[in-house]
Amino acid sequence: MGALEPETENMGTANAWVEVPDLAKGKLEMSSVLLATAGETQQPVTGPQQLDAIKSYKTGSMLVYYLMLYNAPSSVGSDLTIRSEIALNDKIIYESEPQPVSSRMMGKDNKGIEIGGQLNLDLEPGFYALRVEIKDKSNREFRRS
Numbered sequence: 001m002g003a004l005e006p007e008t009e010n011m012g013t014a015n016a017w018v019e020v021p022d023l024a025k026g027k028l029e030m031s032s033v034l035l036a037t038a039g040e041t042q043q044p045v046t047g048p049q050q051l052d053a054i055k056s057y058k059t060g061s062m063l064v065y066y067l068m069l070y071n072a073p074s075s076v077g078s079d080l081t082i083r084s085e086i087a088l089n090d091k092i093i094y095e096s097e098p099q100p101v102s103s104r105m106m107g108k109d110n111k112g113i114e115i116g117g118q119l120n121l122d123l124e125p126g127f128y129a130l131r132v133e134i135k136d137k138s139n140r141e142f143r144r145s
Contacts, residue, residue: 023070028080031068031112033132038062038118063119067132069101070112079137084117087129094119101134 002013021029037057057063065084073079080101086094107114119130 021070026071028072028134028136029070030132030134031070033130034066035130036064036066038064057121059121059123059125061121063121063130064116065118065130065132066106066114066116068112069115069134072101072113073136081135082115082117083133083135084119085131085133086119086123087131088123088126093123093128098135 002011004011019032021027023029038061069080081098082101082104083098084094084096085092101113101115104115104117105113106116117132
């Protein structure tokens with residue numbers, strides 16, 4: 001993605017990998033993590049939209065995250081756990097306790113399970129990474145940042 005500011009002719013670019021898993025294989029898969037702030041609502045795309053390559057948050061605000069889980073076992077609560085962490089320069093500064101995925105389940109349809117959570121960003125200014133990890137009972141990890 002690129003942007004040009006016509007008044008100054010300043011240009012900037014950003015890129016991100018897009019992974020499209022083969023869901024037909026039946027393996028547990030996880031989408032990318034989508035970020036929002038508490039109170040932010042999803043609007044339908046009706047025209048040009050502003051896309052943030054890097055999200056900015058005020059100290060003390062609530063970070064809301066969403067992801068989709070595909071090909072999950074039917075007994076999600078007992079087979080899968082979810083854990084989140086926040087890192088600064090690869091140093092983990094917050095780590096949640098593992099919880100059943102069912103505690104973060106927001107919805108379910110024939111394509112997958114919508115998972116969501118929120119974290120208080122009572123942090124010093126800086127660039128942080130959010131990582132979400134899902135483990136199955138055999139201890140295999142599925143992690144997204």
